Amino acid sequence: MMTAVNKGIDERIYNTIVTTNAQAPFYQLTGIQTRTLGPGWVEMAVMTEGKHGNPLGLIHGGLVSTLADAAMANAVRTTGKKGVTVHCDINFLASAPVGEEMIGRGRVDKAGSKIVFTSGEVVCGDKVIATCQGTFYVVGEI
Amino acid sequence: MMTAVNKGIDERIYNTIVTTNAQAPFYQLTGIQTRTLGPGWVEMAVMTEGKHGNPLGLIHGGLVSTLADAAMANAVRTTGKKGVTVHCDINFLASAPVGEEMIGRGRVDKAGSKIVFTSGEVVCGDKVIATCQGTFYVVGEI
Amino acid sequence: MMTAVNKGIDERIYNTIVTTNAQAPFYQLTGIQTRTLGPGWVEMAVMTEGKHGNPLGLIHGGLVSTLADAAMANAVRTTGKKGVTVHCDINFLASAPVGEEMIGRGRVDKAGSKIVFTSGEVVCGDKVIATCQGTFYVVGEI
Amino acid sequence: MMTAVNKGIDERIYNTIVTTNAQAPFYQLTGIQTRTLGPGWVEMAVMTEGKHGNPLGLIHGGLVSTLADAAMANAVRTTGKKGVTVHCDINFLASAPVGEEMIGRGRVDKAGSKIVFTSGEVVCGDKVIATCQGTFYVVGEI
Numbered sequence: 001m002m003t004a005v006n007k008g009i010d011e012r013i014y015n016t017i018v019t020t021n022a023q024a025p026f027y028q029l030t031g032i033q034t035r036t037l038g039p040g041w042v043e044m045a046v047m048t049e050g051k052h053g054n055p056l057g058l059i060h061g062g063l064v065s066t067l068a069d070a071a072m073a074n075a076v077r078t079t080g081k082k083g084v085t086v087h088c089d090i091n092f093l094a095s096a097p098v099g100e101e102m103i104g105r106g107r108v109d110k111a112g113s114k115i116v117f118t119s120g121e122v123v124c125g126d127k128v129i130a131t132c133q134g135t136f137y138v139v140g141e142i
Numbered sequence: 143m144m145t146a147v148n149k150g151i152d153e154r155i156y157n158t159i160v161t162t163n164a165q166a167p168f169y170q171l172t173g174i175q176t177r178t179l180g181p182g183w184v185e186m187a188v189m190t191e192g193k194h195g196n197p198l199g200l201i202h203g204g205l206v207s208t209l210a211d212a213a214m215a216n217a218v219r220t221t222g223k224k225g226v227t228v229h230c231d232i233n234f235l236a237s238a239p240v241g242e243e244m245i246g247r248g249r250v251d252k253a254g255s256k257i258v259f260t261s262g263e264v265v266c267g268d269k270v271i272a273t274c275q276g277t278f279y280v281v282g283e284i
Numbered sequence: 285m286m287t288a289v290n291k292g293i294d295e296r297i298y299n300t301i302v303t304t305n306a307q308a309p310f311y312q313l314t315g316i317q318t319r320t321l322g323p324g325w326v327e328m329a330v331m332t333e334g335k336h337g338n339p340l341g342l343i344h345g346g347l348v349s350t351l352a353d354a355a356m357a358n359a360v361r362t363t364g365k366k367g368v369t370v371h372c373d374i375n376f377l378a379s380a381p382v383g384e385e386m387i388g389r390g391r392v393d394k395a396g397s398k399i400v401f402t403s404g405e406v407v408c409g410d411k412v413i414a415t416c417q418g419t420f421y422v423v424g425e426i
Numbered sequence: 427m428m429t430a431v432n433k434g435i436d437e438r439i440y441n442t443i444v445t446t447n448a449q450a451p452f453y454q455l456t457g458i459q460t461r462t463l464g465p466g467w468v469e470m471a472v473m474t475e476g477k478h479g480n481p482l483g484l485i486h487g488g489l490v491s492t493l494a495d496a497a498m499a500n501a502v503r504t505t506g507k508k509g510v511t512v513h514c515d516i517n518f519l520a521s522a523p524v525g526e527e528m529i530g531r532g533r534v535d536k537a538g539s540k541i542v543f544t545s546g547e548v549v550c551g552d553k554v555i556a557t558c559q560g561t562f563y564v565v566g567e568i
Binding site: 301304305307308309310311312313314334335336337338339340343344345346347349350351353354357366368369370371372373374375376379 | 456
């Protein structure tokens with residue numbers, strides 16, 4: 001298992017994010033892990049496997065969407081806010097290969113008191129798999 | 143296991159969709175099943191379980207996105223076309239409960255020769271969980 | 285000039301919406317008018333003209349986006365809430381012809397206390413020009 | 427009137443884009459001008475005025491959407507391709523002030539032979555008004 005890295009956020013918030021992500025059932029099911037957390041940005045990662053395949057034999061877009069959503073949602077959490085996804089828009093630039101590490105990067109573009117705006121991308125090495133933007137509604141503090 | 147229902151599409155295409163969906167690894171992993179196929183529309187379903195949970199203890203939005211994408215992609219397939227997702231936009235209206243059947247409905251709004259436009263929604267009973275729209279690029283015939 | 289029709293909303297709110305839309309500079313500039321207002325839904329309209337053209341000689345997508353946004357925003361207002369657009373997603377199914385009435389329909393899918401979810405479409409007669417969905421943040425009452 | 431700047435694209439394509447934009451009726455109506463064109467990216471600009479106001483007295487989101495769409499569409503054109511907008515998604519981070527120059531930046535994230543993926547943002551000085559992503563279908567060469 002990958003060890004996450006703290007690039008400058010509050011230690012308590014860091015620990016909460018890393019621990020709850022590691023315990024989150026859907027991340028365990030899909031294999032998504034926390035990689036790096038900074039102020040207003042994160043990297044999440046998943047090793048693509050056969051189990052992520054769609055009917056065409058490619059990595060299912062749902063895994064890419066889940067990684068994109070996870071990256072943007074956790075970017076929100078690095079600001080100390082607990083948010084629920086209001087909307088997510090994703091552009092699928094390329095199909096993802098099996099057997100490679102796929103990275104989801106999320107960043108906060110603007111953190112309002114109630115609405116947080118985010119964007120991000122999903123990559124495999126130099127290949128951009130998807131770009132995304134999302135909005136979150138703040139429901140509390142971490 | 144649920145049995146799918148054919149509401150009026152070509153039998154060969156119906157069988158291809160049902161069979162390839164049943165064998166698709168990511169649908170097996172997440173528990174998504176084909177339910178009903180009509181001309182230009184489908185219903186896919188998943189029984190929500192603890193394994194679909196996010197760090198907040200709710201059903202992860204990634205499952206909802208996967209179901210929405212699956213419903214729209216398979217609606218495209220009922221027209222006999224093989225398409226890859228270009229873009230997907232999803233609005234999350236409400237959180238999904240654990241232990242209920244969640245239905246994803248997809249429909250084709252316009253089937254161009256190269257671009258297919260779709261929309262849909264994800265529901266649990268009367269509760270709308272999400273609305274979505276997507277676009278697909280046609281790469282071949284089924 | 286078209287006369288708007290009230291299909292069942294509070295008369296004070298109806299008058300406020302119709303009057304402020306008629307006075308709104310950007311609607312005057314683009315020619316967008318209020319057509320019908322019901323509880324949680326509206327129809328806005330614009331007669332497409334040469335002045336709405338893009339560099340390809342078609343109606344510019346920006347007019348379609350403006351009409352879609354206007355329809356969804358005013359659907360929110362029929363509920364008595366003042367909202368600002370958080371996000372808008374639009375699928376462009378077909379180009380709009382010059383010299384026809386283009387109708388934007390917006391509807392409220394869910395009116396939360398703080399976030400309102402909407403969707404809609406833009407049509408010219410039977411031809412669907414665009415489908416859209418949007419989210420709004422409630423900033424007050426009308 | 428602003429003079430556009432060529433930052434490294436083919437002179438014939440540059441002249442075509444600048445000329446057709448200057449003549450495009452909807453850009454004349456709304457006041458949108460071409461500012462800078464580079465390989466795969468552009469800046470378009472508009473001076474916000476009272477005529478762009480919405481019923482709340484702010485700059486209408488439709489102008490922001492039009493500028494965002496224009497920036498992404500022209501970024502596609504710098505690659506020598508003629509494309510029609512398939513989809514546009516826009517996040518509205520802040521309202522735009524009246525009487526300031528509003529800049530729309532568009533860039534090509536991936537130029538496929540048939541589908542071009544783009545993203546961008548709209549800013550007033552240091553203030554980000556909106557972020558956007560869009561997809562375009564290639565219909566020919568410039």
